[in-house]
Amino acid sequence: MTASDRWLLPDGVEDILPPLAGKIESLRREIMDTYQRWGYQLVIPPLIEYLESLLTGTGNDLALQTFKLTDQLTGRMMGVRADMTPQAARIDAHTLRQDSVTRLCYAGHVLHTRPQHMLTGRTPIQAGCELFGSASALADQEVIRLMLETLRIAGIPRIHLDLAHVAIYQSLMSEADLDSQTEAEIFDAMRRKSIPELDTVLGNSPQGSPAARLRALARLSGGVEVLDEARQVLAGASPQALKALDDLTSVASVMAEAFPDVDLGFDFCELRGYNYHTGLVFAAYAPGHGQAVAQGGRYDAIGRDFGRPRPATGFSADVRALVALGERQVPARDGAIWAPVSDDASLHAMIADLRKTDTVLQALPDDSSTTPAARGCTRQLVKRDGQWVVESLNG
Numbered sequence: 001m002t003a004s005d006r007w008l009l010p011d012g013v014e015d016i017l018p019p020l021a022g023k024i025e026s027l028r029r030e031i032m033d034t035y036q037r038w039g040y041q042l043v044i045p046p047l048i049e050y051l052e053s054l055l056t057g058t059g060n061d062l063a064l065q066t067f068k069l070t071d072q073l074t075g076r077m078m079g080v081r082a083d084m085t086p087q088a089a090r091i092d093a094h095t096l097r098q099d100s101v102t103r104l105c106y107a108g109h110v111l112h113t114r115p116q117h118m119l120t121g122r123t124p125i126q127a128g129c130e131l132f133g134s135a136s137a138l139a140d141q142e143v144i145r146l147m148l149e150t151l152r153i154a155g156i157p158r159i160h161l162d163l164a165h166v167a168i169y170q171s172l173m174s175e176a177d178l179d180s181q182t183e184a185e186i187f188d189a190m191r192r193k194s195i196p197e198l199d200t201v202l203g204n205s206p207q208g209s210p211a212a213r214l215r216a217l218a219r220l221s222g223g224v225e226v227l228d229e230a231r232q233v234l235a236g237a238s239p240q241a242l243k244a245l246d247d248l249t250s251v252a253s254v255m256a257e258a259f260p261d262v263d264l265g266f267d268f269c270e271l272r273g274y275n276y277h278t279g280l281v282f283a284a285y286a287p288g289h290g291q292a293v294a295q296g297g298r299y300d301a302i303g304r305d306f307g308r309p310r311p312a313t314g315f316s317a318d319v320r321a322l323v324a325l326g327e328r329q330v331p332a333r334d335g336a337i338w339a340p341v342s343d344d345a346s347l348h349a350m351i352a353d354l355r356k357t358d359t360v361l362q363a364l365p366d367d368s369s370t371t372p373a374a375r376g377c378t379r380q381l382v383k384r385d386g387q388w389v390v391e392s393l394n395g
Contacts, residue, residue, distance in 0.1 A: 335378030
């Protein structure tokens with residue numbers, strides 16, 4: 001690398017500069033304050049951990065997104081966090097060890113080996129909430145409500161909420177009793193929503209079989225009307241599959257009543273996070289953007305590897321993406337106050353007092369390259385009759 005290109009950053013890694021940095025931080029503060037008003041306690045997990053802890057129960061997707069390095073003290077493999085959810089699960093199961101319901105929230109950078117989509121780069125700022133210790137549908141509803149409140153605060157103009165339940169797919173696959181290769185082919189085809197490939201694998205399945213039901217469900221997506229179609233497809237299926245559909249229908253009914261302006265959608269091919277999700281999964285989308293701006297679901301099994309399985313549900317969002325897509329209105333503030341170069345003790349006392357509520361920018365003797373107005377100042381400190389007073393910069 002030559003001296004002329006030492007300033008270059010890796011692809012997908014960038015500085016966040018003013019005024020965008022201020023907008024991101026303002027939104028981060030507001031949503032974290034909101035989470036804490038809902039009873040979620042802030043945790044700040046470390047940026048790196050031993051790899052087996054970071055990847056507990058999360059499956060291959062997160063492993064591919066995780067940067068790995070060797071700990072020089074122990075020789076063990078470590079990873080830079082790509083998702084803070086496993087860290088929150090570790091804190092709940094191993095560190096806090098509370099028997100009651102535990103609500104945790106967090107916000108911070110994560111690092112990805114590859115960008116997930118155009119708005120994130122490789123260093124998204126993840127914010128989220130996790131609720132441990134309750135298997136109730138009310139816990140799932142609380143998390144979804146808080147996710148939608150996050151998007152409202154961010155100013156997302158219209159929200160589309162996708163709901164699914166991985167237990168439907170899990171129970172049908174268990175009933176089908178297929179070999180591992182066929183299961184992998186079905187999973188891959190459904191995840192990519194490739195109906196022709198799924199027909200190739202399952203086309204000879206007898207009517208009413210679990211495999212035939214999978215093939216039929218893969219064709220179902222849309223609004224609340226597809227829930228009735230899914231019920232017809234699952235007629236005669238296992239109690240587990242029917243209960244999962246009942247749970248999905250119940251949550252959809254509650255969300256439709258509570259958020260009439262939110263568009264609801266259902267996609268029975270949705271297997272995002274299948275490796276660790278155990279129940280309801282959900283994702284929110286903004287108009288004109290194909291990737292979810294927030295997503296989450298139930299993951300009751302993740303704490304087992306930490307020695308303490310607990311019911312769990314949660315969601316996360318990328319604060320940077322929310323700022324890019326949202327129309328958040330930040331209350332206007334008065335411009336900064338310009339203070340002259342001076343050793344006057346009374347001036348410094350007044351500046352200290354003003355800085356409790358205002359932004360004060362004091363001039364330096366060797367800095368005259370730009371005017372106060374160009375620095376965002378609309379007022380100035382001037383001395384009148386021996387007293388420092390604030391006046392308009394324009395007189």
